[in-house]
Amino acid sequence: MRIAVLKERAAGETRVSATPETVKKFIALGAVVAVEAGAGEAASIADVDYAAAGAEVTANPATGADIVLGVQGPDPAALAGVNPGAWVVAGLDPFGQRARVDGYAAAGLEALAMEFMPRITRAQSMDILSSQSNLSGYKAVIEAANVYGRAFPMMMTAAGTVSAAKAFIMGVGVAGLQAIATARRLGAQVSATDVRSATREQIQSLGAKPIFVESVAGIEGEGAGGYATEMSEEYQKAQAELVSSHIAKQDIVITTALIPGRAAPRLITDAQIATMKPGSVIFDLAAPAGGNVEGSKPDEVVVKHGVKIIGYANTPAKLPADASALFSRNLYNFLSAFWDKEAGRPVLDEEIGNAIRLTHGGKVVNERLLG
Ligand code: NAD
Numbered sequence: 001m002r003i004a005v006l007k008e009r010a011a012g013e014t015r016v017s018a019t020p021e022t023v024k025k026f027i028a029l030g031a032v033v034a035v036e037a038g039a040g041e042a043a044s045i046a047d048v049d050y051a052a053a054g055a056e057v058t059a060n061p062a063t064g065a066d067i068v069l070g071v072q073g074p075d076p077a078a079l080a081g082v083n084p085g086a087w088v089v090a091g092l093d094p095f096g097q098r099a100r101v102d103g104y105a106a107a108g109l110e111a112l113a114m115e116f117m118p119r120i121t122r123a124q125s126m127d128i129l130s131s132q133s134n135l136s137g138y139k140a141v142i143e144a145a146n147v148y149g150r151a152f153p154m155m156m157t158a159a160g161t162v163s164a165a166k167a168f169i170m171g172v173g174v175a176g177l178q179a180i181a182t183a184r185r186l187g188a189q190v191s192a193t194d195v196r197s198a199t200r201e202q203i204q205s206l207g208a209k210p211i212f213v214e215s216v217a218g219i220e221g222e223g224a225g226g227y228a229t230e231m232s233e234e235y236q237k238a239q240a241e242l243v244s245s246h247i248a249k250q251d252i253v254i255t256t257a258l259i260p261g262r263a264a265p266r267l268i269t270d271a272q273i274a275t276m277k278p279g280s281v282i283f284d285l286a287a288p289a290g291g292n293v294e295g296s297k298p299d300e301v302v303v304k305h306g307v308k309i310i311g312y313a314n315t316p317a318k319l320p321a322d323a324s325a326l327f328s329r330n331l332y333n334f335l336s337a338f339w340d341k342e343a344g345r346p347v348l349d350e351e352i353g354n355a356i357r358l359t360h361g362g363k364v365v366n367e368r369l370l371g
Contacts, residue, residue: 001031001345004054004065004082005157007039010072012313013301014042014320015327016088017069020053022332027054029339034061043320066345069331071324073111076103088135089331091115091128094358094369095261101369105359114330116356116368119225123352126334130174131254131326137178138314140254140283141167143318145186146300147308148252153187164189168250169208170243170267170292171257172199173226175285179254180206188252193242195231195257196223211246211247213238227260236265243267248275253282261368263290270294270304278306288310 005018016039018026023033035055037047047057062068063081070090079088085108085350092113094101104111105356113130124130145152167183168194169176176192180203183190190208192199195218203210212218216235219228231239247253247268253276257265264286273282273294284296288345291311295302298313316323338346348357358366 001067002065002083003031003033004061004068005033005035005039005050006061006068006070006074006078007036008042008071009075009078012317013072014317015071015324016040016043016045016320017071017324017328019043019045019325019328020048020049020055021325022328023050023053023055023251025332025336029336030068030341030344032056034058034063034065036061038259040324043324045321045324062213067335071327073097073100074103075098076107079107079109082109085110087112089114089335092358094366098289098369101358101364105364107364108358108362111358111367112356113358114334114356116358116366117334118352118355120351122337123334126330126337128327128330130321131330132316133174133226134178135319135323135326136285137175137254137256137319138182139312139315140175140256140285141179141182141186141252142314143310144252144254144281144283147310149279150251151187152183165251166191166249167252167254168192168211168246170253170255171286172196172203173256173258175256176254177202177206179256180208180254183252183254184208191246193239193248195219195228195235195239196221198222211242213242228257228260230265239267240269240272244275247272248277250276253293254281254292255282256285257292258286258289266294267292268294269348273307273309274305276305276307278310280307282307282309284309284311285315288313 033055035050065082066085073092088111107315152165155162165188167188169179172194192203193211216238241312284293286292287298298308302309335346340347
């Protein structure tokens with residue numbers, strides 16, 4: 001079983017899909033690991049560290065590979081030389097990169113999209129969306145604090161008092177929870193909102209104030225698989241009114257709302273931004289998915305009505321070392337959980353296999369792409 005670790009080619013991608021730690025663990029399972037020269041450089045991992053862990057460091061890792069690991073999906077053309085039916089295991093952006101998925105099918109590869117991992121207890125340690133969102137939620141607050149022209153905590157000094165920043169977190173999934181915790185640690189007064197009712201208690205347990213639409217029912221409990229769906233027009237209207245009355249008093253807003261397979265919901269309009277105080281900062285974590293905030297542009301600082309609107313195209317890539325370590329462990333936890341000692345390779349079960357398998361036998365086979 002030969003596992004290839006590719007150097008990421010996408011612009012701005014700094015992460016790597018295996019670390020010396022996971023290389024060692026794959027070798028302990030009986031695999032040979034080939035790492036592309038320079039693959040870990042942007043994540044501060046040198047080729048010699050991979051070699052010391054037992055990897056073959058090479059210019060052509062894909063040659064003869066049975067499994068190819070990536071953070072993002074590699075170009076099918078870069079996979080010439082892999083064994084027939086080789087697995088491609090990465091964050092494949094199946095909806096956004098449909099042509100590439102078709103390319104994997106045409107090449108006879110078995111593409112496994114890690115972002116389609118079901119949200120079931122036994123798959124938690126394999127969930128790249130969670131591991132990366134957690135870091136993104138942290139980074140969003142740090143970046144917003146950096147751009148904000150004032151301090152977060154209240155300070156009583158001889159020269160007078162500095163008041164605490166007011167931070168509002170919209171969308172309380174994995175990223176939002178970490179954003180609440182980080183903003184609280186920095187000393188902000190934090191409030192938060194979501195459409196899923198289960199988040200109310202989670203917000204309170206982190207010492208923040210829940211701000212919820214009361215007049216129209218949101219999503220009961222956790223929502224299907226922990227995910228939100230598009231809300232009714234009536235709900236959207238009530239939410240817009242609630243946000244309008246709350247946002248004008250906020251200094252920092254972090255938006256994290258996503259709906260799988262769809263554009264991100266619009267949560268803040270330009271008219272609402274106009275009511276905010278000049279100098280306020282909005283970090284739109286959904287910027288690469290179309291944005292929660294009107295006017296936000298990935299990797300740009302947009303100033304509207306004196307409010308700075310920021311957001312990255314790839315937030316976890318701003319924390320390459322930690323993001324790579326967690327991503328790599330997700331991949332290892334996944335492959336090792338299914339490792340069949342006799343076969344000397346991973347063999348997937350139906351529940352997880354069918355959820356994440358995009359292509360097989362020359363065809364696109366995933367229900368979410370066919371449906
Ligand atoms: P996500 O990234 O899909 O969305 C972020 C948040 O935005 C969600 O909380 C969602 O409800 C919210 N949102 C969507 N539309 C909104 C709107 N119009 N207004 C306000 N908020 C809106 O979600 P996520 O962070 O990936 O996780 C969501 C849930 O799934 C969490 O409760 C998490 O604990 C759970 N989860 C479970 C597992 C597991 O069991 N394996 C793994 C990951 C996450």
